[in-house]
């Protein structure tokens with residue numbers, strides 16, 4: 001059962017993203033470029049936190065995975081061998097009434113007939129295959145021999161560089177190569193905000209193994225990846241594992257799971273975890289004529305490794321985190337009256353700004369100076385935002401709306417004016433519980449580090 005869609009909630013999220021600087025339409029002042037998005041000051045922080053955390057758990061905290069960063073421009077031979085030139089396409093139809101190009105397999109049926117989402121028309125051309133790759137030319141001459149492609153996935157460079165990485169890392173099976181980077185697909189109908197874009201980022205791991213380990217490792221990686229989402233604030237209850245049925249799976253795959261999330265626009269894929277057998281390495285070995293075999297020193301046997309691939313979308317995960325975090329509740333204003341507030345309940349480890357620091361009054365030099373000292377103390381460890389304008393309640397509200405988990409206020413007690421015992425203590429306010437605690441300034445780095453890691 002798919003979750004009900006909620007168009008109104010999605011509209012609010014899109015508008016918040018623009019208003020507070022998470023995501024803007026690309027080339028907006030020229031009318032926008034369909035399927036491309038720009039991340040603003042807060043969006044870029046959120047995205048970096050996600051990518052850094054993925055890299056931390058997938059590469060740095062493991063002995064068996066190394067990273068790489070491949071080129072986006074790709075030799076056509078690579079994508080011929082992988083099957084993309086021939087077959088990386090979606091079925092497309094044209095609406096005969098409004099001329100819209102539409103993805104044939106995503107047309108919604110109404111009263112037994114497929115309908116055009118633009119004009120409601122029911123008259124379509126025959127479906128034809130549309131290749132999703134962006135073609136370009138390398139060098140000055142635009143001719144057949146200078147064609148190159150923008151990569152449609154990061155995976156291929158990891159297969160093509162398999163031997164080089166294996167040699168330099170001296171890895172033993174099973175081991176993985178990880179990569180985060182841009183990918184490009186000329187999607188027929190980009191939609192649902194950043195969910196389906198023409199330019200996007202992927203976080204992919206190719207985990208090479210012996211053939212007999214593949215099935216077990218598919219299960220292992222599915223579980224690892226589910227845990228990852230929980231650790232970034234997407235609860236298990238909102239995730240669904242779809243076992244891709246035989247007829248929808250690539251012919252070479254011995255098992256594929258889609259990890260899906262209940263977005264406000266419906267249940268959709270966040271990540272695919274696929275057991276791809278030895279298909280990719282074998283194809284490249286055949287096409288290039290270069291050995292991509294692994295030599296097992298114990299058994300003295302040569303083999304083409306099998307691979308399990310968890311392939312996640314950065315933009316889709318960022319969007320899931322924002323959708324999951326978005327909430328409206330009640331909070332007291334400066335007069336103690338309850339008001340509605342918008343809050344992004346990001347997991348602290350993902351929040352773009354970790355801590356906001358406020359002097360109680362902006363025209364009191366000693367408060368401002370102390371607040372700036374606190375900023376300087378925290379800045380080496382985390383993203384900090386200094387704000388001195390407006391009532392404290394308003395400042396909290398602004399931080400709630402961008403998901404800052406902690407706010408620190410410097411008041412007269414911090415200066416020791418009321419009670420010397422409270423000198424150099426501040427109030428630390430929690431975004432979700434709105435509770436305040438009094439803590440010594442010198443303890444702040446340790447307390448916060450513990451909560452955001």
Ligand code: ATP
Nearest residue numbers: 187195196197200202269270271272311312313316
């Ligand atoms: P879909 O069926 O939604 O088009 P896919 O199955 O083709 O996705 P994969 O080829 O498995 O996607 O790519 C791996 C991941 O890359 C996806 O799970 C998704 O997170 C991300 N991704 C793929 N296409 C796009 C896109 N057009 N925009 C944003 N992210 C994408």
